[in-house]
Amino acid sequence: MAVFDALGGFKVTIGQVFQPRVTKQYPEEKRKKPPRFHGRHVLNRYEDGSEKCIGCELCAGVCPAGCIYVRGKDNPPDAPVSPGERYGYVYEINFLRCIHCDLCVEACPTEAITETKVLEFSFTSRRDAIYTKKELVVNNDGTPKRLPWEDWRVGDDEFTSGWMRATSPQGSKDFEGRTHWSGELGEGVRKPEAGQSDLKSEDASPRYMIRKVEADRISKRHGGKVR
Amino acid sequence: MSFFNPENLEKAQILVGLYPDKRSALIPLCHLAQSQHGHLSNEAMVEIAELVGVQPAEVYGTASFYDMLHTEEVGKYLVGVCTNVACLLSGGQELLEHASDVLGIPPGATTEDGKFTLEEVECVAHCDKAPCAQVNYRYFGPLTNGDFDQLVDDLKSDRLSDSVPPHGVLSRVFRDAPPMVPLEIIHQERRVMDEAKKARLAAQNPDAGGKQ
C-alpha cells in the first residue's frame, strides 16, 4: 500500500502533467497583456497637432514616487505648443522610480499623459532612464514614438485611456466644441457614448443654441468687439 | 495744453470750488467735458483727474459706470430706443431691430459717417408714447417703423436741427450756487444744534442726561 500512498502524494503533480502548459517561451513568445496594463507613458497631442500637456504639474504633485519633473512656460504667441496660455516646457519621467500606478493619468486634466502597454525597455545608464519630452510626446499622427531600445508588440498601443472632451483646441475652427474620445493614443477616434453629445452633430443640445444666442447678443451690445 | 477750452476751464474751476471735497465735482466735470466734445476722451479724463485730485483710473472707473457718460466716440445723433416693459409690450424690441437694420449697425455702435449712434436704453419715462426713442435726449413716440425711417431721414437732412440740439450739450451741469459755506461754520452750527438738542433731552429726561 505504501506504493499507492506514495502515488497519492504525487496526485497533484501527476494531475498537472495533463494540464496545458503556462510557461511561455519568453521573449519569443509573450502573453497577451491585460486591458488595463500600465506600461511606459506617452504625452498625447490633439488632432491639430498641438500638445495636450499644459505643464500644470498635477501629475508631478500626485506622483507617489516623485519621478515626474515638469516645468511650465508661456506659450509662444506666434507658434503655440498647446492650447491656452501655458505649455509643458520640461517634462521628464524617471523610469527607475516610476511604479506605474497611473495616478498621473488620473490627475491629468487634459488627458495629456496616458500609459501604453510597453513594458520591455531597458537602459545601460541611469541617465537614459529619464525620458524627456523628446521621447514621450507622440508622433504627429498620434502614434507613440517606438524607441530603438523598446520592444513593442502588437496591441501595446491600444485601449489605453478613458474619454475626454477637448477643452479648447487652438487654431482651426473645425475642432471647436467637439467632444471626442482619446481612447487611443494621440487623437480621439471613438464616438461619444450615450449622453455625451457631440455638439457638431445633428442632435445638438438645445442648450448650446441658447448659449450661442446669448453670446451673440453680448458681443452685439459691445459693437461686436471685446474690450 | 488744456483739454478744456478757456470758457469751460473757468466753469470747471468754479465747479470744483462748489464742493468741500474736490472729488465731488467729478461727475459734473465729466458732463462738462462731454458737452465740449460729445464724449470723454482719455485726455479729458486725465485733465479731470488733475482738477479734482484723483487718479485718471478713478475717473475712468466712474465714467464707465454711467450710461450717460461715453468713453468712446459717439455720433452726432445719439439714438436710444427703449426696450423697457411698456415699450417692449408695444414693440420696442422690434423697433430696435428695425433701427439696427435701417442704420446698419448693432446697438452700441456708431455709423461709419459718424452721424448716428444706436443705443438700447432703459425706461426714459415716455411710456405714454410707447414704443419711444430718444435722439440726443429729445423724445419721439409712439414710433412705427415708418415713423422711425422718417425720423432718420429728417435727422440726416438736418430738418430737425431746431428741436434736436447737437449731442453732448444736454447735460447742463453748470449751475449757480451760493458761495461755499466754510466747513468751520457748518461744524460750529452743528455743535450749537447738538448742544441744544442735548439740553432739550436732558430737560425731558433728567436721568438719561448724564450718560450720553
Add this chain to the structure above:
Amino acid sequence: MSTDESQNLVTLSIDGREIKAKGGELLIEAAEKSGVFIPRFCYHNRLPQVGVCRMCLVEVKGPRGFSLQPSCYLPVSEGMEVITQSEKVKKAQDGVLEFLLINHPLDCPTCDKGGECPLQDQTLTYGPGESRFAEEKRHWEKPIAISELVFLDRERCIQCDRCTRFADVVAGDALIEFIGRGDHTEVNVFPDRPFSSYFSGNTVQICPVGALTAAPYRFKARPWDLSQVESSCMACSMGCRIMVQSSQNGLTRYLGLDSDSVNHGWLCDKGRFGFEAINSADRVTSPMIRKGDSFVETSWASALSLIGSKIVDAKASGDPSRIGIMLGSRLTNEDIYAWVKLAKGVIGTDSVDSQLGDGLRGEVIAALPRATVNEAVSAKAVLAFTGDIKEEIPVLFLRLREAIRNGRTKLVTVGTRSSSLDKLSEVSARVTPDQARLLAMEVTKDSSKFPEISAVLSKQGVGADGEGLVVLLGRENLAWDQSIVEAFALELSRSLPKAKFLITLRGSNFSGAVDLGGVPRLLPGRSSLETATPVLRQKWANLPAQGGRGAKEMFNAALRGELDLLFLVGSDPRQDYLDSELANSALDNVGFVVSVDTYLSRSSSSADLVLPAAAFAEKAGTTTNLEGRVFTVNQKVTSPGLCRPDWTIASEIALELEEDLGFGSAEDILDEIAEVSPLHWGLSWHRLTKSAALDGVVVPITATALSIRPRAMLDQISTPGIASVWNQGLPSSKTSYFDDGTIEEPGSASQPPAQASVASVEPIWPVAPVQPLGTMRLGYSRKLYGQGEHLMNSPHLSKLIVEAKCRISSKTAKELGAEMGDSLRVADKAGGESLFELEIDDSVGDGIVELIRGSFSNPGFSPVRSDEAVNYVKVERA
C-alpha cells in the same frame, strides 16, 4: 492697559459657545480668534472692510429672530448670538460660490494660483459641488500685462475689491480701478497708463484668485513643489519680514509676512521681485584673479594665501591703516562682525567703513536717541528731514501714511526738495543750511522763525523739550554734505532732549554696521576705541591704537598712495560712492583691491582679486533694521559654484594670518556678539527663532521689548501663498502657524549699555559756500529703481530703472529758453559735463535742477563733490 481691555470685553455666543471679545472688534475676527473660521474673500485684516463678497454671511439674532449678516462688517456687541453653521448659512455660502463661479473660468491647471487659491479651497470646503449654470462664461482677453511686473486676467476676477482698495487706501495711488458696471465690471488701469506703483506686488499677494499674477513668478512653479523659510528682506533698511519660497534649489518668490511691528504684510516691488538677481546666471561663482585685462579663475586656497601675503606686506610697512575695508549692504550682522573683527581685532586697522558718502557718521547715529518704527507712527508729531521715504524705504512710507491717514500722528517736513511726503504733511518747509540751523535751535520756541511748524508741534502737544516728537533723519538732498545733516540732528537733539530719532538711511543693515563697529572709531556695542569693554579687549587682541579712516579719507589716502590693500566686501564704490570721480580715481590708485562680491560690478570688474560671495537666501544670520531690531535671515537655497558666506571668508583670511576668529557657524558669531557687545546682551539664535520673537527684538533688549505679542495666527485667505505651502492641504478652521510661546527674561547678565550722549558729539556746522554766479542749486536724490547690480541683474526689475533726466520748473526752463525734451548740459564744479534730457516739472522749486542718483554714470561727471558742503551745478542748453 490691561484694565482697559478687560473693561471693554463683551460676551457673545458663537454656535452656542460663549466667548469674550473686545468691544467693537469685527465678528469675523472675534470668531477666528475663538477658533471658528468664517469663509471670506473680500475681508483682509489690513484693509478697511467693504462687505462685497458676501461669503462671510452668518446668522445673527436680532429683534426679528436670526437673520443673515456679513460678519466682516459687524462689530461684536454684548449678548450677541451668532450661528456660523446651519442650513441657512450653508445655503447662502452655496449661493455665493455658485454665483462667483458663473463667470470664473475653470482653468485652474494653467493658473498660477491653482493650489493656493482661496476660491478653489473654499469652493471645495463650503461650495455646492455643482453648478446650475451652463451658459457661456464672460470673456475678456486673457492676461494683459498692466505693468512690467503684473499680469491681469479679468476673466478670473471676482471683484472682491482687495487690489483696488489696497491701491487706493494703503498705497495711495489708485492706478487700478473697477471699470464698467454689473457683469461687465472689470478691474483695469487707465488706458496706456501702466500700474506703475512701487507696491503693485502686494495686490498679487492678496488677490484671492488668479486675476493678478506676478510676471517673475509666472508659470515658474506650483504651490505643492515649493518650500519656504521665514526671513527678513535686505533690500533696504526696513527689514520687512518675508517668506522665501523656492523650488528645485531656485528661488521662486518672496511673500510678505504680516508682522505687526514692521511691515504689516506689505512689501515693495524692489524687495519682492529682487530674488531674480540671485538666480542670475551672471553670478560670480569662483575666485578670480586679474591677469592683464581679464580675469582667470583660481582656487580658494591660492586666492586666500595671496591675500594673506598682501596683508603681511602691507603690515610690514608699519602702518596697519594702509589696509582698508569697505562693507556693503549685503552683509548680515555676523558677516559684519567677522570682517570688523578681522580688521580691528586681527589686522589692527580701524579703517573700516560701511557708508559711501551717502550716510551719516557712526558717532552721530550712535549718539542720537533711537526711536522705533512703532514709536514714530504713533508719535504726537513727526518731523521729517529725510530723503523721499517712498523712494528709499517704501514700506516705512506705507506705515507712516497709514498712521497719518488714521490721524494717529501729524507730519512736518523740512528740506530743499519736494517729495512724496509733502502730500502727507501739515507743513512742508523749504530751508537753506542757515535756516536749518535756526530751525534746529528754536523749533518749539514761540519766537521761532518757522511759526507754522511750531504751531503744528504745539497743537499736537509736543513738549518744549521735544517730548512726543520723532525725527526721521536721513539724507534729504545728497547735494548737501552729510555734515549739515549731522549738525542739524545734534543741534536739534540738544534743544529737544526728549525728541527721538529714526535714522532713515536706505542701506540695508547700516544700523547693524554702526552697532557692530562697521564704521571708523566704533567697536561692537557702539563703544569707542577708548571705552572697549574688558571682554572685548580679551577677544580682540590687536585693537588699533588710533581712529582710522572713513570712506572719504580712505579714497584721499589712496590718491596720496597711502592705501596698499582695500577690501570691498559687497561694496561697489565706483557705482555707489557719492563722488564717483573721487572713487574712480582713488580705486585706480590702490595697491591691491580685493572684491568680495556676488556679481562683477563696476568696482569688482576692475579689482585685482574677486571672491565669490553667497547672496541673500544662501546664508543664515541676522540683520538689524533701521530701528535697531534684530531679525533672523535664513538660508533657503544653496549657493552656486564656490560661493561662500562673507563671514567664512573673513575667518579664512584670519587663518592665513595664523589667527583664529573663533567661530564655526553664524550662531557662534551671534553668541560672541552677545558676549562682547553690551548692546546685544541677551541675544541668542534660540531667542530669535522663538515664535514670540519672530518679529525681531529691538536691541538693547529691555523689559518692554520682551513683552512682544505673539505673532497673530496666519489668516490663510489674507496670505494664501504662505498658508498653502505651510499646510500643503485644505483650509482648516484655523491655521495655527505659530504657537503663542512666551519669551524668557533676558537673564541676569543683562545690563544697560552705555548710551553715547549727544553732549559728547559737538555739532559742527560746515561753512556753506556762496552760490557761484551762473550756477543752479542741485537737488540730488534717489529713486527706488536706480542702477545697481541687484536691479540690473533682475530681468523684470531692470526694465524699470529710471531714465537719466534732469527736471526743472517751467519758470526756470523759460529763463534757460529750454523746452520739454530738450537736451541740457549739466556741468559739475570740476568741469565734468553730461547731457540730460529735460523734463519740466513744477514740483521742483525755481532755480533748482533735479538729478536722480543712479540714473546715469558718465565718466568724468559727478555732480556731487565730496569736498563741498553744498553743491551747485551749471546748466545750459546743449
